[in-house]
Structures are given as structure tokens and as C-alpha cells.
Amino acid sequence: MNYIGSKYSIIGFLEKSIETTLEKSGEKRKPSEMIFADLFAGTGVVSGSFKEKGYSIIANDIQYYSYVITKHMIENNGNLDRERCEKLIAELDALEGVEGFIYKNYSFEGTEGQEHRRMYFTDYNAKKCDAIRIAIEEKHIQGEINDNEYFFLLGSLINSIDKYANTASVYGAFLKQIKRSALKEMKLAPLPIMHGQVECKVYNEDISELIKRVSGDILYLDPPYNTRQYCSNYHLLETIARYDNPVIKGKTGLRDYREQKSVFCERGKVEKAFADLIKNADFKYIFLSYNNEGLMSFDTIERIMKKYGKYRVYMQQHHRFKADNAREAKADSTIEYLHCLVKDNK
Ligand SMILES: C[S@@+](CC[C@H](N)C(=O)[O-])C[C@H]1O[C@@H](n2cnc3c(N)ncnc32)[C@H](O)[C@@H]1O
Numbered sequence: 408m409n410y411i412g413s414k415y416s417i418i419g420f421l422e423k424s425i426e427t428t429l430e431k432s433g434e435k436r437k438p439s440e441m442i443f444a445d446l447f448a449g450t451g452v453v454s455g456s457f458k459e460k461g462y463s464i465i466a467n468d469i470q471y472y473s474y475v476i477t478k479h480m481i482e483n484n485g486n487l488d489r490e491r492c493e494k495l496i497a498e499l500d501a502l503e504g505v506e507g508f509i510y511k512n513y514s515f516e517g518t519e520g521q522e523h524r525r526m527y528f529t530d531y532n533a534k535k536c537d538a539i540r541i542a543i544e545e546k547h548i549q550g551e552i553n554d555n556e557y558f559f560l561l562g563s564l565i566n567s568i569d570k571y572a573n574t575a576s577v578y579g580a581f582l583k584q585i586k587r588s589a590l591k592e593m594k595l596a597p598l599p600i601m602h603g604q605v606e607c608k609v610y611n612e613d614i615s616e617l618i619k620r621v622s623g624d625i626l627y628l629d630p631p632y633n634t635r636q637y638c639s640n641y642h643l644l645e646t647i648a649r650y651d652n653p654v655i656k657g658k659t660g661l662r663d664y665r666e667q668k669s670v671f672c673e674r675g676k677v678e679k680a681f682a683d684l685i686k687n688a689d690f691k692y693i694f695l696s697y698n699n700e701g702l703m704s705f706d707t708i709e710r711i712m713k714k715y716g717k718y719r720v721y722m723q724q725h726h727r728f729k730a731d732n733a734r735e736a737k738a739d740s741t742i743e744y745l746h747c748l749v750k751d752n753k
Pocket residue numbers: 410411412413414415446447448449450451452453467468469470473612613614615629630631632637638669670671
């Protein structure tokens with residue numbers, strides 16, 4: 408998924424920097440003996456890569472669509488029957504479209520006569536999305552699929568429909584003309600099934616609360632860098648994931664997102680939230696991804712982390728997230744930092 412702040416393109420840099428820190432600290436334990444926590448998990452790409460290395464994973468995100476995708480990628484191991492999964496995908500992909508919530512509120516035909524006409528998806532793809540979403544829920548309620556299959560199928564739908572969205576990239580606005588990729592008929596594609604440790608756990612909570620209840624060895628933190636809230640930028644994926652018929656408002660059909668607003672996107676609040684997070688973290692190794700344009704300055708981060716042990720930083724140039732380019736004339740790349748702390752007395 409093309410996601411703001413995704414670490415997909417710099418995963419090698421992160422893995423190498425984390426491994427170097429562990430080596431330099433004389434860490435002797437094998438990955439299978441350690442817990443790796445990714446508590447701003449987003450697309451789950453970092454959790455997934457450390458799961459593949461054999462770590463036991465704790466993942467978390469405040470957004471429900473992220474929880475669904477990550478729950479499948481991290482918690483589902485050998486407990487899914489591949490053949491059955493393929494059959495379920497084919498069955499859902501063959502469904503006739505239904506005029507459901509997504510069609511009625513986010514497609515051009517479906518919003519005819521309404522105050523706001525929207526064009527987030529073609530009529531066909533919106534109906535197909537509704538049909539699949541409704542069928543997944545019904546199958547789960549009727550006991551035809553178990554929880555593992557439910558998250559596999561729902562995660563696959565979220566990941567698939569996102570590729571056909573008529574947006575510049577995020578759901579803060581839709582395009583006035585249907586773009587080529589959005590015109591194609593949606594195909595339900597299965598998410599991969601990853602094998603790894605059985606003891607993995609995924610949460611859907613505010614990190615500031617969760618951090619008081621979890622502990623482990625390596626904590627990877629990848630908070631939002633700026634004021635762009637994920638809850639408003641990905642509101643449609645949230646609604647498809649929850650399918651809770653929310654009251655929606657305005658030109659873009661936003662759901663109420665007050666409960667999911669992140670303090671890490673607020674200039675006046677982020678520093679304290681981050682300081683509390685580091686203070687409360689019961690982990691020996693703590694890593695923070697942040698760039699040179701983030702709300703917190705480099706010096707602030709260094710000061711907060713240094714208080715608790717040995718601190719160092721790795722850096723790499725990072726190509727800017729695509730959606731930025733069209734809007735503002737900013738530098739093409741940013742400097743991506745990985746701040747590392749090895750806590751004393753752990
Ligand atoms: C930079 S993105 C993470 C990207 C992820 N590492 C990846 O590669 O896909 C930040 C994530 O933090 C989540 N988030 C923001 N505030 C949060 C909070 N208070 N608690 C938990 N998650 C939060 C957002 O929903 C978003 O998915």
C-alpha cells in the first residue's frame with residue numbers, strides 16, 4: 408500500500424542499523440528468544456520483516472484498517488489453509504456488485520441527487536467492494552470462516568481496493584476526473600501468508616496507554632512526523648474496515664475521527680507524549696524513525712532519549728512520499744534518521 412511514512416523502501420537500512428546496534432551492545436540472544444515491538448505499525452511492513460527473522464512480534468496501530476492488515480500478517484502463521492483461502496478469494500471475487508454504503512456515499516452514480524457528489528471509486532468498484540465486505544461479515548457471523556480467515560479476507564479487501572482509489576494518494580480528497588488505475592475493474596488479491604513465531608500479538612490502541620502494559624526487548628517507534636492525521640487521510644479505509652455505517656460529513660464524506668486524533672501530530676503535545684513514551688517503555692533497545700522535517704527537532708529527540716542510556720543515530724536520504732510532490736515545491740528527498748537508545752540497567 409502507498410502509505411504516508413511507509414518504511415517499505417528503507418527497510419534494509421532499518422534492519423542493518425538495528426542489527427549493528429545489537430551487535431555493538433554485545434547482544435547474544437537469537438531473534439527467536441527476543442520480543443520485537445512495532446507500536447506505530449501502519450502497513451505492518453517493519454513487523455513483517457522482523458517476524459521473518461524469527462522474532463516474536465507485538466504490533467499495534469490506532470487505526471482499525473492497519474490493525475486488520477497487521478493482525479493477518481503477524482498473527483496468522485501456519486493456521487491458515489492456503490487452498491481454502493484461495494477458494495474463498497475466488498468466490499468473493501466473483502460476486503455481483505451490491506449498492507451498499509460505499510457505493511451510496513463514495514461513487515458518482517451512488518451520490519446522485521445528494522448535496523455532495525463524490526468519485527472516490529468507480530460505480531463498479533464501489534459496488535464490488537460493498538458486495539465483498541458484506542459477504543465477509545456474513546460468513547464470519549454464520550461461522551463459515553474463523554477469525555484467522557476473517558482478518559485474512561478483510562485485510563486482502565482493504566489492500567486491494569486501495570489500488571483502485573481515485574485519489575492523488577490519500578483519501579483527504581478525490582480527483583475530479585477518474586484516473587486510469589481507478590478505472591480498472593477491481594480484482595480481489597490475497598495478502599501473502601507469512602510464517603513465523605506463533606507468539607505474536609497485535610493491538611488496536613493508543614500507544615500512550617498500551618506502552619504501560621507491554622514489555623519486550625526491542626521497541627521500534629515510527630510515529631507520524633507532521634500534522635497530517637492518519638485518521639482523516641485514510642478515513643475511507645477505516646470505514647471499509649469497520650463497515651459501521653458512520654455519519655459522514657462534507658465534500659469528502661469524513662467520518663467522525665475525534666477518538667483517533669494523534670497527539671504525535673500536534674505541535675504543542677508531541678514532545679511530552681514522546682518523553683512519556685520513552686520513560687514508560689520497558690524495553691532495552693529503543694529505535695525511533697524520524698526525519699529532518701518532523702515536528703520535533705533533532706536536538707529535542709536526542710535530549711529526551713539520552714537521559715536513559717547510550718544513544719546514537721544512523722541516517723539515510725529518503726525519497727519524498729509521492730503525494731507531497733504535486734502540492735508543494737519541497738526538496739525531493741529528506742534525511743531519514745534512526746535514533747537509537749540502549750537503556751541502562753536493562
Ligand atoms: C509513519 S506511520 C507508520 C508506518 C509504518 N512503519 C509502515 O512502514 O507502514 C505512523 C502510524 O502511527 C499510527 N498512529 C498515530 N498515532 C498513534 C497513536 N497514538 N497510537 C498508535 N498508533 C498511532 C498511525 O495510524 C500510522 O499508521
